[in-house]
Amino acid sequence: xxxxxxxxxxxxxxxxxxxxxxxxxxxxxxxxxxxxxxxxxxxxxxxxxxxxxxxxxxxxxxxxxxxxxxxxxxxxxxxxxxxxxxxxxxxxxxxxxxxxxxxxxxxxxxxxxxxxxxxxxxxxxxxxxxxxxxxxxxxxxxxxxxxxxxxxxxxxxxxxxxxxxxxxxxxxxxxxxxxxxxxxxxxxxxxxxxxxxxxxxxxxxxxxxxxxxxxxxxxxxxxxxxxxxxxxxxxxxxxxxxxxxxxxxxxxxxxxxxxxxxxxxxxxxxxxxxx
Amino acid sequence: xxxxxxxxxxxxxxxxxxxxxxxxxxxxxxxxxxxxxxxxxxxxxxxxxxxxxxxxxxxxxxxxxxxxxxxxxxxxxxxxxxxxxxxxxxxxxxxxxxxxxxxxxxxxxxxxxxxxxxxxxxxxxxxxxxxxxxxxxxxxxxxxxxxxxxxxxxxxxxxxxxxxxxxxxxxxxxxxxxxxxxxxxxxxxxxxxxxxxxxxxxx
Amino acid sequence: xxxxxxxxxxxxxxxxxxxxxxxxxxxxxxxxxxxxxxxxxxxxxxxxxxxxxxxxxxxxxxxxxxxxxxxxxxxxxxxxxxxxxxxxxxxxxxxxxxxxxxxxxxxxxxxxxxxxxxxxxxxxxxxxxxxxxxxxxxxxxxxxxxxxxxxxxxxxxxxxxxxxxxxxxxxxxxxxxxxxxxxxxxxxxxxx
Numbered sequence: 001x002x003x004x005x006x007x008x009x010x011x012x013x014x015x016x017x018x019x020x021x022x023x024x025x026x027x028x029x030x031x032x033x034x035x036x037x038x039x040x041x042x043x044x045x046x047x048x049x050x051x052x053x054x055x056x057x058x059x060x061x062x063x064x065x066x067x068x069x070x071x072x073x074x075x076x077x078x079x080x081x082x083x084x085x086x087x088x089x090x091x092x093x094x095x096x097x098x099x100x101x102x103x104x105x106x107x108x109x110x111x112x113x114x115x116x117x118x119x120x121x122x123x124x125x126x127x128x129x130x131x132x133x134x135x136x137x138x139x140x141x142x143x144x145x146x147x148x149x150x151x152x153x154x155x156x157x158x159x160x161x162x163x164x165x166x167x168x169x170x171x172x173x174x175x176x177x178x179x180x181x182x183x184x185x186x187x188x189x190x191x192x193x194x195x196x197x198x199x200x201x202x203x204x205x206x207x208x209x210x211x212x213x214x215x216x217x218x219x220x221x222x223x224x225x226x227x228x229x230x231x232x233x234x235x236x237x238x239x240x241x242x243x244x245x246x247x248x249x250x251x252x253x254x255x256x257x258x259x260x261x262x263x264x265x266x267x268x269x270x271x272x273x274x275x
Numbered sequence: 276x277x278x279x280x281x282x283x284x285x286x287x288x289x290x291x292x293x294x295x296x297x298x299x300x301x302x303x304x305x306x307x308x309x310x311x312x313x314x315x316x317x318x319x320x321x322x323x324x325x326x327x328x329x330x331x332x333x334x335x336x337x338x339x340x341x342x343x344x345x346x347x348x349x350x351x352x353x354x355x356x357x358x359x360x361x362x363x364x365x366x367x368x369x370x371x372x373x374x375x376x377x378x379x380x381x382x383x384x385x386x387x388x389x390x391x392x393x394x395x396x397x398x399x400x401x402x403x404x405x406x407x408x409x410x411x412x413x414x415x416x417x418x419x420x421x422x423x424x425x426x427x428x429x430x431x432x433x434x435x436x437x438x439x440x441x442x443x444x445x446x447x448x449x450x451x452x453x454x455x456x457x458x459x460x461x462x463x464x465x466x467x468x469x470x471x472x473x474x475x476x477x478x
Numbered sequence: 479x480x481x482x483x484x485x486x487x488x489x490x491x492x493x494x495x496x497x498x499x500x501x502x503x504x505x506x507x508x509x510x511x512x513x514x515x516x517x518x519x520x521x522x523x524x525x526x527x528x529x530x531x532x533x534x535x536x537x538x539x540x541x542x543x544x545x546x547x548x549x550x551x552x553x554x555x556x557x558x559x560x561x562x563x564x565x566x567x568x569x570x571x572x573x574x575x576x577x578x579x580x581x582x583x584x585x586x587x588x589x590x591x592x593x594x595x596x597x598x599x600x601x602x603x604x605x606x607x608x609x610x611x612x613x614x615x616x617x618x619x620x621x622x623x624x625x626x627x628x629x630x631x632x633x634x635x636x637x638x639x640x641x642x643x644x645x646x647x648x649x650x651x652x653x654x655x656x657x658x659x660x661x662x663x664x665x666x667x668x669x670x
Contacts, residue, residue: 004337
């Protein structure tokens with residue numbers, strides 16, 4: 001009796017395994033195509049990219065350094081994420097010009113409330129409007145980070161979607177951090193980061209670095225390697241070197257500018273970074 | 276019952292959504308637009324037909340006591356296969372339907388039909404039954420999705436209907452109440468459509 | 479920032495109520511909720527199954543599926559775990575409280591096909607919760623389920639005495655009621 005069940009399970013699992021093998025490649029290709037599409041949306045025309053994988057606060061962030069036909073840096077696209085969305089994870093691609101100006105932002109994945117938070121994916125939403133075309137360091141920053149108007153910054157939030165808007169800023173902040181560390185080669189220090197939780201996984205303890213280096217290589221393997229495209233034309237040269245720029249654990253500023261939960265449960269922050 | 280009638284009964288007399296009231300979770304959760312509803316319906320139909328066929332083929336090999344778990348394993352495998360195929364070939368729909376794709380496995384319709392029909396009939400009939408019920412489900416979901424999309428987002432199958440007006444700042448605002456694409460709208464639209472369907476079907 | 483436990487709990491019970499906002503667990507919601515007592519019993523049974531299922535599911539995902547790179551087996555494995563657990567609960571309930579067992583009837587084995595149970599297991603993996611957060615999330619979700627169920631039962635008990643138009647009687651009016659209840663719960667959206 002159990003034997004029959006076991007056999008059925010075995011056969012069906014084998015079947016599923018086969019289909020898995022068959023669909024692995026198309027799935028990877030679909031994901032890669034999505035990345036290329038996003039890159040094309042947020043960057044000026046480019047030829048090749050070099051991928052850097054970072055981990056910021058336990059989330060994998062990928063920086064694509066794009067070079068144009070002449071070999072100059074065309075821009076930096078950062079695939080960033082945040083877990084602070086109203087309904088969980090939000091992923092987006094932020095494009096920076098070589099001088100730091102934000103070219104465009106493409107929201108890749110979000111599950112926010114339809115008609116409210118989902119507006120962040122619209123072409124001309126107020127969040128994007130406040131950021132596009134600007135160099136982020138010229139904006140009004142709170143503790144060195146972008147913030148919505150309500151929290152002292154000057155990013156226009158979406159109507160009735162404060163949490164989504166804050167999450168958006170959070171993701172852009174991470175992208176900005178990643179961009180700065182790749183473009184300038186320095187790990188940005190948080191302004192006024194006096195309240196770093198020593199308990200919560202301090203920066204670059206070598207043991208932890210090793211752990212997170214593995215995490216980052218995992219992330220690098222996950223992000224599609226073959227990303228080369230010329231805007232409007234099919235890419236022919238795939239020249240990607242996966243440069244492991246090393247993983248950086250950037251400590252989150254303990255003072256959060258978001259939400260109810262922050263005020264109620266400061267103790268719960270202990271878990272930060274201890275992934 | 277002729278083969279054609281078999282299929283037709285799945286659409287009208289035994290409509291899983293409006294008559295049998297099965298598979299409510301995806302019905303309410305994925306009908307935020309006509310395309311999503313249709314996609315979900317088709318995915319469910321695929322699993323339904325495939326698992327109906329397999330179950331009717333192996334029904335004599337399964338001892339009675341492990342019947343339900345065995346059915347579940349078969350159904351779950353097909354759901355996983357469909358899930359992978361969707362992720363590979365229709366990633367946008369896959370992302371839109373989200374967690375409801377793996378939840379096809381607990382869609383009462385599939386287990387219900389396996390139990391009520393496929394385990395008692397031959398493979399071809401089981402396939403037709405799956406097709407009929409699947410079509411009924413897909414049609415219901417598409418209709419509900421379309422209604423919600425028109426009433427809530429002011430669009431149909433993704434094409435905006437421009438039922439909008441401009442406010443003082445020049446922003447385009449919709450006349451349509453957003454509720455319909457949100458949770459309450461789902462319940463209410465389904466309730467009213469059910470009444471309508473049952474009234475029409477009685478004739 | 480990981481979601482604080484308070485946010486998870488409030489979120490799961492009120493803001494993203496599993497039935498009224500996420501549409502999981504509708505079948506038992508419409509089927510069982512005509513009496514308050516049965517609803518409470520159902521809620522308790524679901525809480526129990528959900529809590530244990532989520533722990534087992536998390537452990538299997540973390541220590542079996544991921545290391546062996548067979549994450550795609552998630553759906554199959556999870557649903558089998560849930561089916562086994564429900565069988566166990568049935569046996570226990572028969573011994574401990576035969577009257578409740580009778581009252582729940584067919585709906586007890588149907589917890590296996592309760593989208594909420596499988597849904598919660600899958601969602602907590604998607605949200606990348608750790609073990610304690612997962613348990614918190616699933617127990618809170620189950621409480622939210624129970625809450626919605628009991629509220630609904632209370633309303634339905636009253637509805638029995640009202641003059642509902644013929645065409646609407648039964649499921650349609652229940653759905654419309656649920657819609658209004660869902661609207662009420664939307665009021666919680668700013669909370670977390």
